[in-house]
Amino acid sequence: MIWIELRRSMMRWGLPIVLTAGGALAWAWSDTWQVWPEVSATTAFAATRFAVAILAGAAAWSAQRDRRAGLRAQLDATARRPWQVESVHLLGTLIYAWAGLLLIAVVIELVVIARIGPGFLWPSYLLLALTSLTFSVAVGHLVGRLTTFRFAAPLVGLVMLVLGFVAPPNAPFELSVVTGPAKLVLSPGVMAARSVFAAVCLLLAVTLPSRVAAARRARESGRRGESRWQTTSVVLAAVATLAWLVFAGPLQMPRAPVADPVCGQVSAGPRVCLWPENRAYLDEALLAATALRKAAGETVPLPAVFYDEGLRDGPSFTALAVTKPMIADMAIAAMPSFRGCTDGSQTEVEQRLTAAGRIWVWLAARSNGLRSVGDEPSFMLPPEVSTEVDAALTRPEPAQRVWIKEQLATAKAGCRA
Structure with missing residues (x-):
C-alpha cells in the first residue's frame, strides 16, 4: 500500500x-x-x-x-x-x-x-x-x-x-x-x-x-x-x-568554549585563536592581524591575543573568509579600556569616545591601505570625524604618529592603565 x-x-x-x-x-x-x-x-x-x-x-x-x-x-x-x-x-x-x-x-x-x-x-x-x-x-x-x-x-x-x-x-x-x-x-x-x-x-x-x-x-x-x-x-x-x-x-x-582552539602567531605581534571548526579562516585572520600590527607600529598598543567571537572573554573578532571586516573588528578590540576613568562631565566622556573612534578609524584605514575614509561606506562616520581622519591620513608618517598619540592621550586621560 x-x-x-x-x-x-x-x-x-x-x-x-x-x-x-x-x-x-x-x-x-x-x-x-x-x-x-x-x-x-x-x-x-x-x-x-x-x-x-x-x-x-x-x-x-x-x-x-x-x-x-x-x-x-x-x-x-x-x-x-x-x-x-x-x-x-x-x-x-x-x-x-x-x-x-x-x-x-x-x-x-x-x-x-x-x-x-x-x-x-x-x-x-x-x-x-x-x-x-x-x-x-x-x-x-x-x-x-x-x-x-x-x-x-x-x-x-x-x-x-x-x-x-x-x-x-x-x-x-x-x-x-x-x-x-x-x-x-x-x-x-x-x-x-x-x-x-x-x-x-x-x-x-x-x-x-x-x-x-x-x-x-x-x-x-x-x-x-x-x-x-x-x-x-x-x-x-x-x-x-x-x-x-x-x-x-x-x-x-x-556555544560553550572549547579547551583546544586553533591558534597562530603574528611575528612580533599578537596571537590569533579560532574555534576549531573555523580552521579554514586562520590564514586570513593572521593576515588581518599582521596588517593591524604593521599599522599600529609602536604607537597603538595591541592585545596579546585576539579571540574568535565567543571563544574567550577578551579582545574578540568574527572570523571570516575575508580580511577587511576582521581588520575592523580587531581594530575595535584594540581600543583603550575606559574602566576606572574619572570623567567630571558628559563633555569629557564624549571627548574620550570621539578620540577612541578616531584611533579605530585611523588604525583600520591604515591596515587596509586606505588614504581616505570619507567615501568608505563601511565606516558610517560623522562628517567631522571622517574629515579629521582624512586630513591625518594625508600627512607624512611621523606627523600621523604624533596625531594618533594625541588621540591616545585624550582617550586615556584620567584612566587607570
Missing part, C-alpha cells in the same frame, strides 16, 4: 522541484562552504525554505483526493483501522519529504568534502530541517482532510512559505536558519520541543480526521458519539507542546 501511495503521490513530480529549489539555494550560499557549521546551516536552509510550502500544499491536495473521487465512504467502511489508512496516506508524502532532505544533505556533504576536506554536517541542523518538513506535511494533511475548501492546498502552501519569511530571527519556531557560526549551537531544549511538537502533529494528522468524521456521522444519524477524551487529550498535548516550543527560548544559543 505504501508503494502504491508513492506511485500515485503528486510529490512524484514535486520532488524534482524541491531538489531544484534546494540546489539553487545551496549554490547561492556556497561561498560559505568553508567551515562545517555554516555548511550545516546552509543544508537545513536549502532543504526547507521552499520545500515546506511545496510539501504542505502537496499533502493537503493528496488528503482531499478521496473526497474528490467520491471514495471517502468506501474508505470509512474498510476493514483496516482508520489510523492505519491515514498513516499510509500520510507516509506517502512524508517519504518524499525525508528523501529530499537526505538527497540534498548527501550531495552537499560530498561536494564540501571534496572542497574543504574531511568533516560532517552537524546532526542538529539536519534535525531542524527534519522537524520543519515533518510539521509542514502533517499540517498540510490535516488541513486537507478537515476542509472541503477547493483552494486549501495552495493556501496552506502559501501560509507555510510566508511563515518561513516572517518568523522573527532566532525564534524557537523558525523553520530554518540562514547562518550557523561556530560560536552558536542549536538549543537542545528547543530541539526537544520541536521534535515532540512534530510528533504530536503527526499523531493529530493520523487520528483527528477519522474521529471528526465519526462524530459528524453520529450527529447526522442522531446517535450519541463515542467518547472524545482521546481526541481531546491529543489536542491538548499539541497545545501544550506548542506552548513549550514558543517559550523554549532562542533557537540558537552561545
